Amino acid sequence: MSTVVKAGPAHAAGPAHPLAHRRPLGDRGFALLALIAGLLVLAILVGIAVSTAQQSANWFGSIGLKGFFSSTWTVSANTFGPMAFVYGTVISSVIALIIAVPLSIGVSLLLTEVLPRRWARPIVYVIDLLAVVPSVVWGLWGILVLVPWLQKIYGDISSGLNGIPVLDSLFGGPNTTGASFFTAGIILAIMITPIITSLSREVIATVPAIDKEGAYALGATRWEMIRGAVWPHSQGGVVGAILIGLGRAMGETIAAALVIGDSAEVTSHLFYSGFSMPAVIALEFGEASGEFRSALIGIGLLLFVITLVINLFARAIVDRSARKMRGA
Amino acid sequence: MATSSVNAGVPDLREPAGWRRAKNQIMTGLMGLAFLIILVPLVLVIYLVIQKGSAAISLNFLTKPIPPNVFPLSYPNSGMGPAIVGTLEITGFAALMAIPLGVLGAVYINEYGGRSVLSKVISFMSDVMTGVPSVVMGLFIYTVWVLHFGYSGLAGSFALACLMLPIVIRSTFEMLRLVPDSLRQGSYALGATKSRVTLTVVIPAAVGGIVSGCLLAVARAAGETAPLLFTILTVETTNTNLFSGANTALSAQIFANATSPYAGAEARAWGAALTLIVIAFILMVVARIITARFTRYSR
Amino acid sequence: MEQRENEITAKVTVPETATGRRPGSKTGSTVFDLEKVSVYYGAFRAVTEVSMAIHENEITAFIGPSGCGKTTVLRSLNRMNDLIPGARVEGKLRYRGAGLYDVQASPTAVRRRIGMVFQKANPFPKSIYDNIAYGPRINGIRGKSRLDEIVETSLRQAALWDEVKDRLSKSGLGLSGGQAQRLCIARTLAVEPDVVLMDEPCSALDPIATGRIEDLMQEIKSKYTIVIVTHNMQQATRVSDRTAFFSVLRNEQPGRSDTRTGVLVEYDRTASIFDNPKDERTQAYVTGRVG
Numbered sequence: 003m004s005t006v007v008k009a010g011p012a013h014a015a016g017p018a019h020p021l022a023h024r025r026p027l028g029d030r031g032f033a034l035l036a037l038i039a040g041l042l043v044l045a046i047l048v049g050i051a052v053s054t055a056q057q058s059a060n061w062f063g064s065i066g067l068k069g070f071f072s073s074t075w076t077v078s079a080n081t082f083g084p085m086a087f088v089y090g091t092v093i094s095s096v097i098a099l100i101i102a103v104p105l106s107i108g109v110s111l112l113l114t115e116v117l118p119r120r121w122a123r124p125i126v127y128v129i130d131l132l133a134v135v136p137s138v139v140w141g142l143w144g145i146l147v148l149v150p151w152l153q154k155i156y157g158d159i160s161s162g163l164n165g166i167p168v169l170d171s172l173f174g175g176p177n178t179t180g181a182s183f184f185t186a187g188i189i190l191a192i193m194i195t196p197i198i199t200s201l202s203r204e205v206i207a208t209v210p211a212i213d214k215e216g217a218y219a220l221g222a223t224r225w226e227m228i229r230g231a232v233w234p235h236s237q238g239g240v241v242g243a244i245l246i247g248l249g250r251a252m253g254e255t256i257a258a259a260l261v262i263g264d265s266a267e268v269t270s271h272l273f274y275s276g277f278s279m280p281a282v283i284a285l286e287f288g289e290a291s292g293e294f295r296s297a298l299i300g301i302g303l304l305l306f307v308i309t310l311v312i313n314l315f316a317r318a319i320v321d322r323s324a325r326k327m328r329g330a
Numbered sequence: 331m332a333t334s335s336v337n338a339g340v341p342d343l344r345e346p347a348g349w350r351r352a353k354n355q356i357m358t359g360l361m362g363l364a365f366l367i368i369l370v371p372l373v374l375v376i377y378l379v380i381q382k383g384s385a386a387i388s389l390n391f392l393t394k395p396i397p398p399n400v401f402p403l404s405y406p407n408s409g410m411g412p413a414i415v416g417t418l419e420i421t422g423f424a425a426l427m428a429i430p431l432g433v434l435g436a437v438y439i440n441e442y443g444g445r446s447v448l449s450k451v452i453s454f455m456s457d458v459m460t461g462v463p464s465v466v467m468g469l470f471i472y473t474v475w476v477l478h479f480g481y482s483g484l485a486g487s488f489a490l491a492c493l494m495l496p497i498v499i500r501s502t503f504e505m506l507r508l509v510p511d512s513l514r515q516g517s518y519a520l521g522a523t524k525s526r527v528t529l530t531v532v533i534p535a536a537v538g539g540i541v542s543g544c545l546l547a548v549a550r551a552a553g554e555t556a557p558l559l560f561t562i563l564t565v566e567t568t569n570t571n572l573f574s575g576a577n578t579a580l581s582a583q584i585f586a587n588a589t590s591p592y593a594g595a596e597a598r599a600w601g602a603a604l605t606l607i608v609i610a611f612i613l614m615v616v617a618r619i620i621t622a623r624f625t626r627y628s629r
Numbered sequence: 630m631e632q633r634e635n636e637i638t639a640k641v642t643v644p645e646t647a648t649g650r651r652p653g654s655k656t657g658s659t660v661f662d663l664e665k666v667s668v669y670y671g672a673f674r675a676v677t678e679v680s681m682a683i684h685e686n687e688i689t690a691f692i693g694p695s696g697c698g699k700t701t702v703l704r705s706l707n708r709m710n711d712l713i714p715g716a717r718v719e720g721k722l723r724y725r726g727a728g729l730y731d732v733q734a735s736p737t738a739v740r741r742r743i744g745m746v747f748q749k750a751n752p753f754p755k756s757i758y759d760n761i762a763y764g765p766r767i768n769g770i771r772g773k774s775r776l777d778e779i780v781e782t783s784l785r786q787a788a789l790w791d792e793v794k795d796r797l798s799k800s801g802l803g804l805s806g807g808q809a810q811r812l813c814i815a816r817t818l819a820v821e822p823d824v825v826l827m828d829e830p831c832s833a834l835d836p837i838a839t840g841r842i843e844d845l846m847q848e849i850k851s852k853y854t855i856v857i858v859t860h861n862m863q864q865a866t867r868v869s870d871r872t873a874f875f876s877v878l879r880n881e882q883p884g885r886s887d888t889r890t891g892v893l894v895e896y897d898r899t900a901s902i903f904d905n906p907k908d909e910r911t912q913a914y915v916t917g918r919v920g
Contacts, residue, residue: 026523028523028525029523029524029525029526031525032524032525032528032529033442033524033525035434036434036435036437036438036441036442037438037442038434039430039431039432039434039435039437039438040434040435040438040439040443040448040449040452041452042431042435042495043435043452043455043456043459043495043496043499044451044452044455046459046470046492046495047455047458047459047462049470049474050462050466050467050469050470053470053473053474054466054469054470054473056473057473104364105364105367105368106364107364108360108361108363108364108365109361109364109365109368111361112361112362112364112365116358116361118714119714125365128365128368128369128372129368130614131372131376131611131614132368132372134549134550134553134607134610134611134614135372135375135376135553135607135610136552136553136554136555136581136606136607136610137553137554137555138553138555138581138584138585138588138603138606139375139379139553139584139603139606139607140375141584141585141588142584142588142599142600142603143374143375143378143379145588145589146588146596147374147378192368192371195368210751212747212749212751213751213753213754215709215712215745215747215751216747216751216752216753216813216816217753217763218709218712218736218740219707219709219740219744219745219747219817220740220741220744220763220764220767220816220817220820221737221738221739221740221741221742221744221764221767221768221820222737222740222764222767223350223351223353223354223737223767224354224358225353225354225357225358226350226354226767228357230753230755230763230767231753234753234754234755235754246461249461250461252463253461253462253463253464253465253466254463255463255464255465255555255556256555256556256581256585260585260588260589280463280465280556283465283469284465284556284559287559287560288559299469299473302465302466302469305463305465305466306462306463306466309461309462309463309466310458310461310462312461313457313458313460313461313462314458316461317454317457317458321454340725340726340727341724341725341726341727341742341823342727342738343724343727343729343731343733343734343735343738343739343742344733344734344735344738345735345737345738350737350767350769
């Protein structure tokens with residue numbers, strides 16, 4: 003390997019040895035091993051892209067560009083337009099963000115600015131507990147408890163909104179069902195709140211205390227201090243945290259699969275049954291074969307690319323805001 | 331408005347205009363409300379899982395084979411034994427692969443890579459990799475392994491290891507970063523090679539944080555379902571041979587039973603859920619204890 | 630200068646900016662009255678039984694070795710110690726006759742009148758304009774022309790206007806150390822406080838920037854009361870009217886600052902403190918025998 007890995011910082015090698023100029027084999031071997039481990043990350047990412055592309059080439063070839071943007075998905079007719087799933091993923095994720103973001107930011111401010119250390123710790127445990135519940139358990143609870151309960155509520159809401167222009171097309175309609183876009187949005191919101199909260203907390207905690215004192219010294223209330231001294235510092239990082247939450251919501255498979263329903267229809271009715279990219283892959287893969295299977299893998303590739311882009315963007319924003327904070 | 335203290339001899343130091351204080355209090359109240367809202371589903375889920383799950387749990391449950399879904403909970407000699415075995419062996423093997431590789435990867439980034447472009451790229455991409463959906467990892471292993479070698483617990487382990495790798499790298503890296511440079515210098519000054527410094531001084535100094543980070547990664551992997559769907563071909567029998575033949579796991583079983591109309595299957599799903607949560611919870615608590623006891627270097 | 634004086638005087642009658650500063654009152658009236666004030670952090674007594682009076686339109690300097698409570702006393706004057714959990718104040722601390730730590734006294738109201746400039750300049754990550762406008766805005770002043778006026782006045786008072794008047798919309802973070810500190814001073818003056826507290830404001834600055842700020846202090850002293858903590862005795866002699874010398878209690882163990890309790894040793898006109906101090910500890914300190 004041509005990696006130039008020295009035996010450590012030049013100035014700390016101790017008294018000069020007239021002996022070995024070459025590093026012992028074990029040392030070089032270790033360095034090599036470490037490098038390989040690091041490269042594994044890149045290898046896996048590339049591997050994902052390549053292997054899924056290969057397996058879905060069949061499908062991409064047959065639907066072409068036009069078919070790619072269609073939402074007609076009929077297995078029997080061998081038509082596999084993926085847009086209904088993209089739509090479902092996007093809608094349920096957006097709903098999840100709308101619910102989760104205010105909650106997460108509220109809790110992270112609560113933890114960093116409002117509560118004294120003693121009270122903050124148990125609340126952090128609660129957030130961790132929320133994060134440790136496996137997604138399949140959320141899904142189980144979702145489908146066995148939340149869905150039946152919401153079914154009735156959706157029915158009531160939709161009949162109440164009957165006829166009102168915009169709201170009716172969002173929340174109305176005769177086919178409301180417990181397993182729907184909105185329910186998926188709720189479950190996803192619960193699942194992404196911990197990560198947005200913990201990332202936001204990290205960002206907000208790096209605001210220097212002296213800036214906060216400066217605001218207080220001008221006679222600001224705590225909320226005014228947050229708006230004036232904390233928020234400008236942390237807004238970039240928080241936006242990044244939100245995007246990472248978005249990526250998580252889009253990729254969440256099992257919980258969404260169980261509560262989003264199973265209808266590959268594009269509709270504005272949020273209380274209707276829908277589908278999402280990861281959900282369709284998880285649910286239909288078992289029985290799929292041939293082009294069907296290829297299509298599902300293609301959807302997987304699409305999901306990979308979308309979440310990759312979002313995460314690249316998000317991490318870049320977080321890094322940039324961290325750098326900005328060290329002075330203009 | 332505030333009294334003009336041109337007249338009064340003594341300044342009025344009471345609260346400023348009402349709306350400022352009110353706004354402050356409303357905002358603080360909203361933050362508290364946010365927390366309470368988050369608390370609701372957590373409490374509901376944990377309560378239900380404990381309530382319904384404990385009805386199913388018994389020694390039998392933890393050891394006996396999985397019956398067909400139709401069979402009720404009370405069917406003798408039935409349980410989720412194979413699933414528990416499956417979870418333990420698949421997750422265990424995944425950890426065996428992901429932890430050393432993850433630690434080594436973090437060692438590369440922090441100790442060897444320095445400021446090189448490659449190291450920055452690897453670090454950035456491993457962060458990005460934490461966001462890859464688990465279903466995609468499952469598909470990946472399906473295409474590169476299962477298609478050639480068939481379903482097996484091993485394939486499941488590979489998929490879980492891919493999921494765990496970036497998490498272990500990130501948390502290990504954070505811990506290594508906190509180890510003060512003076513420790514390394516001291517070791518070098520005694521004539522140690524870099525690998526020796528890393529293995530005998532740096533990693534031991536950070537071991538508390540590393541272990542706790544790994545435990546959390548394991549907890550996460552144990553609960554994953556999607557990667558397993560494409561790799562182990564959920565069956566109902568115990569398969570202690572990780573390397574060949576289909577297998578099962580708690581998460582996969584819960585998923586399979588969740589959509590079943592039979593009460594017995596549902597009850598078993600709750601039991602499996604409770605088992606899974608208990609495992610994850612224990613790992614989390616142990617991780618916290620280790621963090622509290624062994625990570626003094628970070629302060 | 631006269632014009633400014635009248636403007637400021639005229640503004641005192643606007644309710645929201647009432648500061649308690651009485652126009653035309655003679656220098657010499659007491660702004661702060663401390664009676665046996667002790668400050669505790671938890672069980673640790675940081676400073677004990679300080680009694681002193683701080684006078685209007687004067688510059689009072691707190692000097693003394695590290696860890697003897699100067700900053701603690703300073704921060705207790707605008708209740709900044711409230712931000713530290715476990716901090717409490719005993720004794721009587723009156724501000725122009727009003728009890729500073731009375732139950733009904735609100736810290737935000739206190740800090741509106743008693744501003745503070747910190748050791749390290751801490752401009753907000755906003756534009757220069759928004760930095761200055763922050764204080765007035767949270768006090769309800771919204772009109773753009775009014776805010777423009779305040780921004781210009783404050784920057785002029787802080788001797789920064791000419792240097793930044795063409796880049797008010799640029800970030801406050803991009804200023805040099807001395808400029809940033811003057812920005813913070815301007816920001817503090819923008820809310821028209823009564824008192825300006827300064828915690829070693831020049832310790833991070835070079836001599837030229839320091840000189841600028843000392844000139845500033847002399848210029849604004851006729852409108853404000855200033856209390857400054859400084860490690861630099863020459864600075865105290867240059868700018869202050871009165872000086873308070875703090876030290877640690879006798880018989881304290883040296884070298885362990887967490888057990889040292891600060892005490893006010895001597896407080897007098899600056900000339901007296903430095904030319905003929907009454908206490909031997911003061912003499913030892915000002916002549917440089919003990920640092």
